[in-house]
């Protein structure tokens with residue numbers, strides 16, 4: 076994979092050349108994972124870039140800050156302005172936007188609250204996360220041997236840097252076993268989520284997705300898929316599910332900013348349905364990609380246009 080980079084990045088209030096955005100090796104977050112972040116997409120519309128559900132992402136960033144005891148230097152609106160400024164300066168029409176707030180360099184006490192708060196926002200070019208053909212063909216996944224963290228251990232609803240050791244365990248194990256991704260169960264053995272994706276299961280015409288109580292991140296693409304599915308008239312249930320539902324399913328798909336809406340074609344080498352993208356998955360994809368590729372009206376106001 077090519078090294079991710081851009082010409083400019085926002086750091087602590089200023090847009091600066093990419094190479095100048097550096098930190099000291101004694102940065103608290105490097106040692107203890109004391110950072111919070113978001114992953115957001117800007118899509119290329121016919122007349123310039125548009126940020127997909129930006130305010131919702133920055134609201135979740137501020138929620139993560141609250142849980143991690145790391146104050147955000149900016150409000151939601153100010154973060155939106157920073158994102159627009161970096162997209163403009165880099166001339167990006169479509170991009171992955173990564174804001175990151177972290178405890179900087181001061182001391183190595185585990186309680187990092189004496190350390191300064193540093194913040195960056197990057198925009199980098201990025202294509203399909205699980206591969207271009209995955210959107211049509213689907214991906215092969217395994218049920219992970221790793222459980223998702225319980226919410227009395229860590230905070231699955233927040234995007235805190237250190238927690239992503241859990242996601243790394245899930246995805247590294249899956250790749251080493253020849254799969255694209257893993258689906259983790261929660262501490263009670265119920266279906267939770269992928270390393271960076273929420274899961275939807277379709278069984279006998281009903282769409283199911285795990286509830287927040289199953290140790291999931293409340294995904295913004297998950298929310299988009301729920302909105303689209305209900306608007307299309309499908310019965311959608313948020314409910315705890317056993318592992319077997321993954322084997323019984325007629326269709327399964329992942330949602331995520333990176334993965335967008337990606338079908339799952341097998342779980343533990345058992346085909347999902349007939350092993351091809353199913354009609355309900357495709358119907359939801361059509362609306363999602365219709366909006367993000369500027370071929371359908373943005374009926375829920377999900378896109379914020381950016382004047383370049």
Ligand SMILES: Cc1ncc(COP(=O)(O)O)c(C=O)c1O
Pocket residue numbers: 114242268269270271272273291292293294295296297330331332333
């Ligand atoms: C653990 C985890 N679950 C689910 C998601 C999907 O969330 P979203 O749709 O907001 O990108 C992500 C990505 O942010 C994630 O890291």
